[in-house]
Amino acid sequence: MPGAAVELQGITKAFPGLLANDAIDLDLRAGEIHALLGENGAGKSTLMNVLTGIYQPDAGRIVMNGAPVRFASPKDAIAAGIGMVHQHFKLIRAFTVAENIHLGWPDTPFRTSAALLESRTRALSERFGLLVRPDARVEDLSAGEQQRVEILRVLARGARVLILDEPTAVLTPGEAAALVRALRGFVVSGYAVILISHKLDEVLEVADRVTVLRAGRKVATLRAAECSQAQLAALMVGREIGGRRRGGAGPRRVGPIVLQLAGASADDERGVRALADVDLSVHAGEIVGVAGVAGNGQRELTEVLTGLRPVTEGQVRIGGRVMFGADPAAFLAAGVGHIPEDRLRSGLAPSMAVADNAVLREYRRPPVARGALFRPGAALALARRIAADAHVMVPNMRAPVRNLSGGNQQRLVARREMRVSAQALVAAYPTRGLDIGAIDTMLRYLAEMRDRGVGVLLVSEELDELLGIADRVAVLFGGRIMGVFPAGEAEPERIGLLMGGRAEAA
Amino acid sequence: MRLQRVAAIGPWTVVATRVLSVAAALLVGGSVFAFAGYDVPTLAASVVQSSLGSLFGLEDLGLLFSPLILTGLAAAVALRIGLWNIGGEGQFYAGAIAATLAGLNMHGPASLMLPLLALAGFAGGAAWVLVPALARAFLLIDEIITTLLLNFVAVLLVNYLCTGPLRDPAQAVTSASARIPYEISPLLDDLHWGLGVSVALVAIMAGLSAFTRWGFETRLAGANRHAAHYAGIPVRRRLMQVLLLSGGLAGVAGMLEVVGTVHRLQGGISNNYGYLGVMVAVLAGGVPWAVLPAALLMAVILNAGTVLQAYGVSNYEVLALTGLVLLFTAVGERLAYYRPARRPVRAA
Ligand SMILES: Nc1ncnc2c1ncn2[C@@H]1O[C@H](COP(=O)(O)OP(=O)(O)OP(=O)(O)O)[C@@H](O)[C@H]1O
Ligand SMILES: [Mg+2]
Numbered sequence: 022m023p024g025a026a027v028e029l030q031g032i033t034k035a036f037p038g039l040l041a042n043d044a045i046d047l048d049l050r051a052g053e054i055h056a057l058l059g060e061n062g063a064g065k066s067t068l069m070n071v072l073t074g075i076y077q078p079d080a081g082r083i084v085m086n087g088a089p090v091r092f093a094s095p096k097d098a099i100a101a102g103i104g105m106v107h108q109h110f111k112l113i114r115a116f117t118v119a120e121n122i123h124l125g126w127p128d129t130p131f132r133t134s135a136a137l138l139e140s141r142t143r144a145l146s147e148r149f150g151l152l153v154r155p156d157a158r159v160e161d162l163s164a165g166e167q168q169r170v171e172i173l174r175v176l177a178r179g180a181r182v183l184i185l186d187e188p189t190a191v192l193t194p195g196e197a198a199a200l201v202r203a204l205r206g207f208v209v210s211g212y213a214v215i216l217i218s219h220k221l222d223e224v225l226e227v228a229d230r231v232t233v234l235r236a237g238r239k240v241a242t243l244r245a246a247e248c249s250q251a252q253l254a255a256l257m258v259g260r261e262i263g264g265r266r267r268g269g270a271g272p273r274r275v276g277p278i279v280l281q282l283a284g285a286s287a288d289d290e291r292g293v294r295a296l297a298d299v300d301l302s303v304h305a306g307e308i309v310g311v312a313g314v315a316g317n318g319q320r321e322l323t324e325v326l327t328g329l330r331p332v333t334e335g336q337v338r339i340g341g342r343v344m345f346g347a348d349p350a351a352f353l354a355a356g357v358g359h360i361p362e363d364r365l366r367s368g369l370a371p372s373m374a375v376a377d378n379a380v381l382r383e384y385r386r387p388p389v390a391r392g393a394l395f396r397p398g399a400a401l402a403l404a405r406r407i408a409a410d411a412h413v414m415v416p417n418m419r420a421p422v423r424n425l426s427g428g429n430q431q432r433l434v435a436r437r438e439m440r441v442s443a444q445a446l447v448a449a450y451p452t453r454g455l456d457i458g459a460i461d462t463m464l465r466y467l468a469e470m471r472d473r474g475v476g477v478l479l480v481s482e483e484l485d486e487l488l489g490i491a492d493r494v495a496v497l498f499g500g501r502i503m504g505v506f507p508a509g510e511a512e513p514e515r516i517g518l519l520m521g522g523r524a525e526a527a
Numbered sequence: 528m529r530l531q532r533v534a535a536i537g538p539w540t541v542v543a544t545r546v547l548s549v550a551a552a553l554l555v556g557g558s559v560f561a562f563a564g565y566d567v568p569t570l571a572a573s574v575v576q577s578s579l580g581s582l583f584g585l586e587d588l589g590l591l592f593s594p595l596i597l598t599g600l601a602a603a604v605a606l607r608i609g610l611w612n613i614g615g616e617g618q619f620y621a622g623a624i625a626a627t628l629a630g631l632n633m634h635g636p637a638s639l640m641l642p643l644l645a646l647a648g649f650a651g652g653a654a655w656v657l658v659p660a661l662a663r664a665f666l667l668i669d670e671i672i673t674t675l676l677l678n679f680v681a682v683l684l685v686n687y688l689c690t691g692p693l694r695d696p697a698q699a700v701t702s703a704s705a706r707i708p709y710e711i712s713p714l715l716d717d718l719h720w721g722l723g724v725s726v727a728l729v730a731i732m733a734g735l736s737a738f739t740r741w742g743f744e745t746r747l748a749g750a751n752r753h754a755a756h757y758a759g760i761p762v763r764r765r766l767m768q769v770l771l772l773s774g775g776l777a778g779v780a781g782m783l784e785v786v787g788t789v790h791r792l793q794g795g796i797s798n799n800y801g802y803l804g805v806m807v808a809v810l811a812g813g814v815p816w817a818v819l820p821a822a823l824l825m826a827v828i829l830n831a832g833t834v835l836q837a838y839g840v841s842n843y844e845v846l847a848l849t850g851l852v853l854l855f856t857a858v859g860e861r862l863a864y865y866r867p868a869r870r871p872v873r874a875a
Contacts, residue, residue: 329756329757348759349756349757349758349759350759350760350761351759352759353758353759354759359757361757366751366753366754367751367753367754367756367757368754368757369751369754370747370750370751370754370755371750371751372750372751373746373747373750373751377743377746377747381747381754381758382758382759384740384743385740385759390740393739393740393741394738394739394740395737395738395739395740395742395743396738397737397738
């Protein structure tokens with residue numbers, strides 16, 4: 022397979038008040054995994070949206086097989102063999118896997134039945150080596166399964182170029198490893214893959230070449246084998262950045278208990294018990310990490326602690342006060358902030374203005390409110406302030422928040438929540454989708470909050486991150502707390518075993 | 528030619544699209560009329576002349592405009608929080624019934640009674656949507672079906688009342704209630720201050736939506752219910768309140784019609800205002816202030832209907848025209864996002 026599978030030449034794309042892509046060149050070869058790196062808002066997703074026909078470039082062209090092509094829509098791109106799996110999945114949640122695969126696909130037989138669609142899906146699944154359950158509803162699938170459906174959807178339509186936008190951000194380590202294996206398999210058989218990621222170690226492990234964007238411009242394209250994490254990070258940020266700062270763990274004086282679960286149980290959406298008899302407490306001035314593989318009760322744990330979900334047994338206490346029922350407003354009033362795990366579903370209203378989203382937790386009180394009044398001007402001022410504190414560049418506060426880059430949405434939500442966390446902050450995967458610089462900043466913020474006497478519950482899959490910053494680490498498996506350890510005494514191996522459900526004695 | 532989709536369109540594009548869609552619908556409708564043998568230029572001229580060219584015409588227009596504003600506003604308010612109140616018709620009648628009962632049975636000075644009757648109308652409309660609202664908030668039962676079905680109940684109820692308990696014995700033939708002894712002071716001859724009330728209610732709703740916490744909460748709940756719950760907003764309560772408010776506004780429309788224009792309760796007074804209000808709300812995109820131009824357009828079309836009848840055009844043909852306008856607007860709204868592709872695509 023000689024030469025480039027696709028070539029981008031001088032791609033330029035401007036949004037009102039902002040140059041998202043500035044004369045970017047990129048060539049993608051058949052048989053390679055090409056990583057695309059850059060800080061939040063650097064223009065990675067935009068560039069890929071141009072390549073797949075979602076956006077039209079203002080200047081520059083796309084060349085395939087020596088001839089310029091123009092894609093008016095993702096349909097054209099997929100017809101030319103270019104398919105994308107987006108940062109936020111675009112599956113229809115109420116449909117089955119088989120239905121999602123066949124939706125809007127010219128190859129779907131005119132006369133069809135559920136059985137036919139499922140058998141066709143099964144055949145595709147085997148052909149591409151991606152395990153999916155054709156008859157399952159998408160809303161019942163884990164993030165990893167949904168992603169396999171998205172990939173299969175694209176491959177089934179004959180894509181030879183596969184674009185994945187932050188695919189591993191929402192995966193468990195096991196799922197991520199499986200994905201990487203599958204990608205390796207694809208490129209061996211002549212496919213080309215573009216992989217957007219913020220995880221530099223992962224990038225260096227799987228990619229053949231790396232292209233770095235900074236503020237809409239291309240900085241460099243390098244062979245992965247010839248570069249280091251530090252070098253890539255420096256290219257992304259434009260300066261050297263120090264190694265990741267570790268929380269200065271050690272004995273510290275903690276305050277009274279601010280967040281407490283006592284014998285708490287809770288059910289998930291389907292009424293299946295997802296938390297079982299959990300005892301957990303977070304003191305003022307400490308960070309308690311929750312380690313575990315996603316899907317072991319993390320969502321329910323955070324929701325119970327923030328009033329989004331009722332407990333079926335046991336108690337939730339905030340600052341010693343027992344909270345009755347699921348009442349998010351009461352938890353908010355008690356000073357509990359919440360960075361939710363899926364910002365687009367519950368943390369933001371994507372179609373509403375950035376300004377409205379930024380004040381979503383503070384619109385009740387002055388200055389945004391005056392009595393029963395809502396003051397748009399004051400809301401705008403507060404939103405500007407939050408955006409500035411979050412280091413998010415927002416050209417237009419009245420534009421819908423979905424126009425912000427994924428990482429910038431995350432920063433905005435995090436900053437907004439920190440402001441209301443007078444007593445405690447429940448943070449679920451707060452560094453998800455953030456670039457390395459922003460991860461550092463986020464962890465520093467969490468540490469600062471602790472030092473100010475706020476109790477922080479940090480849910481994460483990154484064990485390094487947890488052990489680096491938390492004072493104590495609790496391990497969650499199958500809805501139960503398997504153990505709580507002071508961070509100093511927690512050995513990664515032992516925690517790893519507990520995360521897999523193995524008891525201490527084993 | 529190939530089309531490509533653009534991600535966002537500006538506000539002026541939206542306005543231009545609306546205007547073009549309406550024009551296209553009128554063009555198509557006009558062609559059909561021409562095909563059917565009507566002299567379209569003459570029809571058009573007489574429509575313009577008789578509705579906009581004379582004080583009488585303007586008055587008629589105003590009498591249609593006012594209820595359409597309110598039923599449109601009612602549907603638009605519900606749309607903001609993501610609900611389809613198709614029951615404007617029933618709520619209109621319920622408001623009319625409540626106002627009639629109050630007007631016939633209570634006595635007092637007009638300055639006191641008129642606000643009281645408006646309140647009764649509001650309460651009647653709100654009561655009519657109470658069950659759908661409860662069902663929607665607590666049992667997740669689709670409000671479209673329930674509000675729609677209650678329209679038929681309301682129509683039958685009015686017919687029952689007018690032929691039974693409320694029937695005016697003084698009137699031998701028609702089935703209608705006795706005359707309500709209160710009048711809304713006139714703006715022109717027949718046109719009464721109901722129009723002013725309607726416009727004021729639009730302004731109030733627009734203000735509520737943009738400048739109150741309650742308005743923010745309903746907008747947020749309409750945009751993403753999960754996020755509203757997360758923000759600490761009692762989503763169910765807001766759904767209920769919005770539906771009750773929506774029903775109440777349609778009820779006030781019924782009260783103004785029965786007290787201000789018809790003066791007695793009788794069948795058919797709703798003139799389809801409830802259903803047309805849904806169209807108005809869609810044309811307005813659910814935005815309160817935009818209800819005014821949308822309702823005006825609908826009023827012009829309806830008014831044209833009465834004029835056209837003189838030329839032998841039936842009421843149904845006019846209704847079909849309103850349907851055409853709605854259809855073209857809905858299609859136009861989607862099409863506004865497409866542009867011709869700049870160059871043809873070369874397959875790889
Ligand atoms: N539709 C849009 N309208 C206006 N601005 C946009 C739009 N889409 C993206 N942007 C802006 O363009 C810039 C680049 O966004 P993009 O989504 O490409 O970033 P990214 O590199 O993918 O970042 P992340 O790592 O956070 O996902 C951002 O500042 C974003 O706010
Ligand atoms: Mg992105």
